[in-house]
Amino acid sequence: MVNYVWLAMMICGILVAAGTGHIEVVTKAALEGAQTGVSTAIDLIAIITFWLGIMKLAEKAGLVRGLAIMVRPITGFLFPSVPKDHPAMGAIVMNLSANLLGLGNAATPMGLIAMQELQKLNWSDKKTASDAMCTFLALNTSCITLIPTTIIGIRLIYGSQDPTQIVGTTIFATACGMSIAIFADRLLRTIYRRQGR
Amino acid sequence: MFSLISDLSRWAIPIVLLVVPLVAHLRGVNVFETFVEGAEAGFGTAIKTIPYLVAMLVSISVFRASGAMDVLVNLFSPVLNLVGVPAEVLPHAIMRPLSGGAALGISTDLIKTYGPDSFIGNLVSTMQGSSDTTFYILTLYFGSVGISRYRYSIISGLAADFTTLVASIYIAHKVFG
Structure with missing residues (x-):
């Protein structure tokens, strides 16, 4: 799937640029994209290093496992393939809580730790996503943010009478998206398993 | 609360x-x-994501800069107007899963142009707040552990994004319409 999306964006982009006589933008855009990719990764070094240190402490102190045990009832339903008090569960819960609170800087490193833990449980060739990884990312990308701070800030700057009046509508929309994410994940997992993919 | x-x-x-x-x-x-x-593992984890991020962002960047996105918008806007969705928010809907920065730029611009408390302003705020940069997250998270076959992740991610979009439009009409 990612192959098709990637190829489609590339081909459509080049064809449109050629058709409109702006073929030179392609080279520039490609290099800019590469630049953004590298600088994003570089920016991540600091926060990932910092949070990996904290998470190691939390793990050694038994806090990650403790958290995993606390949320067993929900995670058991969502992640049947992950052992009940595996550290992956603790990291997943911390990532989703950070997302919920809109703490993007903390959410990303915790999510990456969760992925590393899930990769240890991945019995495939290690290049193919496991069921649990797909479920985790479905939850992560559709996760509710209780307070969308960035957009509230922008509304405030442009003189909104009530910058936070979109909080309710945002929660409603995310809740719908998240339900579908969980449902689609379940459905697709069954279909893919049946086809042996 | x-x-x-x-x-x-x-x-x-x-x-x-x-x-x-x-x-x-x-x-x-x-x-x-x-x-x-x-x-200790921090540096390696971050650096490992570079090839994946570069691959994805190059493709997104070419798609965006070439004007292919505008073609898509022009194609869809008559249909959207029929169902009561202002065409102005379409670029945001298309960009949101691909590029967080670009989507934020579009919503800021719409809020500036139409006012934060207008229907378009409230709608695009809801859309911005309720969705995430799906492609970036998938690329980053899978990339950090060296996974290149995403299986059905993109389909479920986009299904959720589409639902969020429809739900945003619905609730904005109900509350701010």
Whole structure:
């Protein structure tokens, strides 16, 4: 799937640029994209290093496992393939809580730790996503943010009478998206398993 | 309720930074050494994502800069107008899963042009707040552990994004319409 999306964006982009006589933008855009990719990764070094240190402490102190045990009832339903008090569960819960609170800087490193833990449980060739990884990312990308701070800030700057009046509508929309994410994940997992993919 | 949540957001990280090292220390963990041991993997983890991020962002960047997105918008806007969706928000809907920065740019621009409390302003705010940069997250998370076959992740991610979009439009009509 990612192959098709990637190829489609590339081909459509080049064809449109050629058709409109702006073929030179392609080279520039490609290099800019590469630049953004590298600088994003570089920016991540600091926060990932910092949070990996904290998470190691939390793990050694038994806090990650403790958290995993606390949320067993929900995670058991969502992640049947992950052992009940595996550290992956603790990291997943911390990532989703950070997302919920809109703490993007903390959410990303915790999510990456969760992925590393899930990769240890991945019995495939290690290049193919496991069921649990797909479920985790479905939850992560559709996760509710209780307070969308960035957009509230922008509304405030442009003189909104009530910058936070979109909080309710945002929660409603995310809740719908998240339900579908969980449902689609379940459905697709069954279909893919049946086809042996 | 609102101030409670925003206080929680402000306090969450300092509390984690207080509780985690303290509990670790009380349980006999050598805190400094353990922190460094964990942090050691940070550089490698971040660097490992570079090829994946570059691959994805090159393709997105070409798609965006070439004007292919505008073609898509022009194609869809007559249909959207029929069902009561202002065509102005379409670029945002298309960009949102691909590029967080670009989507934020579009929503800021719409809020500036139409006013934050207009229907378009409220709608695009809801859309911005309720969705995430799906492609970036998938690329980053899978990339960090060297996974290149995403299986059905993109389909479920986009199904959720589409639902969020439809739900945003519905609720904006109900509340702000």
